[in-house]
Amino acid sequence: MSPRAAVRLEQFGVERVYDYVGGKADWAAAGLPVEGMLGEHPAIRDATTEALTCSMDATPAEVRRLLDAAGEVACVVVGDGKVVLGRVQRDDLDRAADDAGVEALMEEGPSTFRPNVPLDEILERMHRHGVEEVLVTTQEGVLLGRMRLEDAERVIESSAHFHD
Amino acid sequence: MPERINRHEVLKLLDEGAQLVEVLPEEEYSLEHLPGAVNIPLKSLSREAVSGLDRTRPVVVYCNDIV
Numbered sequence: 001m002s003p004r005a006a007v008r009l010e011q012f013g014v015e016r017v018y019d020y021v022g023g024k025a026d027w028a029a030a031g032l033p034v035e036g037m038l039g040e041h042p043a044i045r046d047a048t049t050e051a052l053t054c055s056m057d058a059t060p061a062e063v064r065r066l067l068d069a070a071g072e073v074a075c076v077v078v079g080d081g082k083v084v085l086g087r088v089q090r091d092d093l094d095r096a097a098d099d100a101g102v103e104a105l106m107e108e109g110p111s112t113f114r115p116n117v118p119l120d121e122i123l124e125r126m127h128r129h130g131v132e133e134v135l136v137t138t139q140e141g142v143l144l145g146r147m148r149l150e151d152a153e154r155v156i157e158s159s160a161h162f163h164d
Numbered sequence: 165m166p167e168r169i170n171r172h173e174v175l176k177l178l179d180e181g182a183q184l185v186e187v188l189p190e191e192e193y194s195l196e197h198l199p200g201a202v203n204i205p206l207k208s209l210s211r212e213a214v215s216g217l218d219r220t221r222p223v224v225v226y227c228n229d230i231v
Contacts, residue, residue, distance in 0.1 A: 001206050001227035005187040006166035009223060012211050017166040020174050020226035024186070027198055027226075030171060036196040045196070081191060142191060 038144065043119040047155040048136050048145035053078045056085060058102050060093045067093070076135060077106045082143045084112065084135060112137045115144060123152045166225075174224055182222040198226065 006019040020026075028034060028045075038045040052075045054063050063075050073090040086106035096105050111134040113122050126134060126149050136144040169177070178184075184201035186193050193203035204213050206227075217223055 001187050002225045003166075003168075005185070005204075005206050005209055005225045005227075008209050009185075009214060009225065010166055012214050014214060014217060014219060014223050016222040018169045018173070018177060018182075018222060018224045019166045020171070020224050021168045022171055023226045023228050024188075024196065024198065025228055026171055027174075028196070032171075033199055034196045035199050035201075036194055038196040138195075144195060 037115055037138065041115040043155055043159065044115045044117075044122075044136060044147075047119060047147050047151045048115075049148070049151060051076045051135065051143060051146035053082065053143065054088070054102065055079070056101075056103050059098065060096045060100055060102065060105065061098055063088060063102060064090070064093050074133070076110070076143060076146070077102055078143055083141045084110070084137055084143050086110065087135075110135055112141075113147070114139060119152060120156060122147065123149075123156060126152065169224070174226075177222050177224055180222065182224050183217055185217070185223055185225045186227070187225055188227050192228075201226075 002019050002023060006017050009017045033039065052066060052070050052072050054066060054075045054077055056077055056079065067073065067075060067090050075088050076084060077086045077088055079085050086108045087110040088102055088106040092105045111131055113134055113136055115136055122134065133146055133148045135146050138144060184198050186197050186201045186203050187206045187209065189205050190203055197203065
């Protein structure tokens with residue numbers, strides 16, 4: 001996207017235009033500060049990773065291929081604007097007929113948290129309910145990522161060491 | 165042709181007063197963006213949309229990553 005945008009800005013008469021090739025991912029990976037919803041909650045951001053997604057009209061075979069390629073066992077079903085609709089598990093896909101729709105197979109209403117919930121509170125609830133992974137979404141249900149138990153524990157632990 | 169730059173060069177340009185423009189959709193911008201960046205989604209990029217930029221200062225555009 002940014003190369004096209006940079007060329008268009010030049011066409012619009014902006015003289016000194018630069019294309020930051022590494023983008024947001026590079027900036028965040030360098031540990032540089034960010035603004036925005038995730039930027040306000042760095043612990044949540046550090047514990048959240050990208051979730052595999054598919055659309056409601058994906059077939060079981062397509063989702064199985066996605067899962068195999070990514071080495072994952074679950075996929076988040078999203079609608080327009082990445083609004084979470086549900087989650088589908090590999091086991092359910094394996095048992096399904098190829099003409100079964102993802103909608104019929106998915107678990108509706110997976111556990112979700114907003115990024116403003118303290119990480120230790122999320123972790124406590126995950127332990128209490130025996131949940132290995134939760135989804136992080138905005139108030140409107142837009143998917144931000146997934147949080148695995150191991151990642152939440154890692155961030156809490158490294159934060160505790162930092163304050164020692 | 166716009167120059168492709170890395171993070172270190174971005175930081176140098178910011179010291180010179182460069183303006184940051186994120187060209188991803190608004191939802192992505194609101195989740196996370198570089199400090200001080202304005203959002204002009206690629207689909208909305210027009211002469212009018214960029215009229216607010218200061219032409220005397222360098223402009224650095226970015227999206228998610230190299231893809």
